[in-house]
Amino acid sequence: MTTVVVELRGCTRDYGAVRAVDALDLSVHESEFLALLGPSGCGKTTTLNLIAGFVPPTAGRVFLDGDDVTDRPPHLRGLGMVFQSYALFPHLSVRENVAFGLRERRVPAREIERRVGDALELVRLDRAGRQRPGELSGGMQQRVALARALVYRPRVLLLDEPLAALDKKLREGMRDELRAIQRSVGITTIFVTHDQAEALGLSDRIAVMNRGRIEQLGAPREIYEHPATRFVADFIGASTVLRGRAVANDRVAVAGVTLVVTSGALSSGADVELAIRPERVQLVPGGGDNVVEARVEGLVYQGAQTELTARLRDDQRVLALVTEPAPAPLEVGQTVRLHLPADAFMVLA
């Protein structure tokens, strides 16, 4: 039985007529790394601000370690936060930035000295203490922000798109480092991102958000392999979603072809949506079970593979990744045969 550290119960937040967060329930467990993932405007940042206390909920309650903190001002919640822009104080040195939270807690000067040193060592910045934040690179600023938020051992670490401001190469390095630091400190972490790769690679659990609600909450593999809704299937990895009608408990009629579906129980006669990952779709030379004909609409060469977009006879779109070199040269407008494996379908609710 794991301890619930952060809990939102029926939290709603309106901005004028816009409902940013809609009756949200969420429990975050001890030492867990949870990602709030979704497109911009899905309510993930508002959710983070509800937990931090910067935004009061219009309705609902927020709990920290079982205590109702809904009416507790943010500076008394004892959380650590890393902002997207890092928000390092430009008028203070790196050391003074990191010491800020300790000074507010009236920690004795000698202990501040020691703990700031430890925190800077943790993020491998022990030599940059005297510099001003403006003199540091983006990656170093990010690490200072992390040290500043961790040094007073907060109960929960909140990360608001912490990697978004870094360039791609640096981002990947920081992602691994962030994960390693979080593991070694063992702190409960809530992480807001719009980047599915980041969420999949970092988190223990992902809450996929859309329009102020959680569409699906689960482990990265679960979310990727068994998306609960069309939105999740589409947002996590580009997927093809096909509409059809179940003709038996394992048969679906799509675009005049009957497809065998072994990955879910269907009720005959019902309209169903099937999702399939582009990497599971295969280009085949001849006919057979679960093979559909499609007309090539677009080709994007990506080196190791080519991304192929094709239309079925009823105009539904299918994405496929063709491993290069392709068996035969592909052209826009030509008709190809695509094999959709029976066990590759994800049946959407």
Added chain:
Amino acid sequence: MLATRDVKLALLPALVVLAVFAAALGSLFRWSFLEFVPGSLQTGGLTLANLRAVLAPQYLATIRDTVVLSALTTLLTLVAAYPVAYALARTPSRRVRSTILVLTLAPFFTGAIVRTYAWILVLGNTVITWPVPMLFTERGVLVGLVHFSMPTMILILAAALSHIDPVYERAATSLGASPARVFWRVTLPLSMPGIVSGGLIVFAWTLSAFPTPELLGGGKVKMIANVVKDLGALALTLALLAAVGRLTAGRAS
């Protein structure tokens, strides 16, 4: 993009004005080393007597009073203007912002003299009765100077405050700082450029303030500009008298 040559050309009018002004100031400076001939605009030979005269106790007292009054004005204006500037820079409501802005700029449309006469009415116990004498005291002059300096100070501070990203205040809050501590450790130091430039401007123009101490001081509170005016008027009057005298004398003979 303007070429360097075009920029130089555009600066020409400003340079002409500057040159004329510098020439006038320069001649005034030269005059301060020339002997004063009573009853005449003519000057005598080189002398340090004028400078020595300025060091007389009554002038030194005026200079000291002026500096103290200017420093006090700067400080009080800062304290009074800061909350208004903060509200102006941070309010999310467009209506509140326009209201503050209009109220801030309103004094600019009344002119220094009219405004000061209004202060004479207020300080002279006609509108409210003050527990201590205000009109024709340094207190009264101080009130007038602070009021006169407020709009400029508010605008300068608001500009500085609006350049501070509120995320710094959020960050300080997340680190455990109460609103008062956030202000003390983050907002105030980050608004220092505005405090310094606003303070310098108010201090500089209060040093040379003239109508406010002239009217609200009623001759009892003298700042440097008032003394300069008194001396200048005296010298000119004497010169005029002398000139008039010479004319009439010339006629009679």
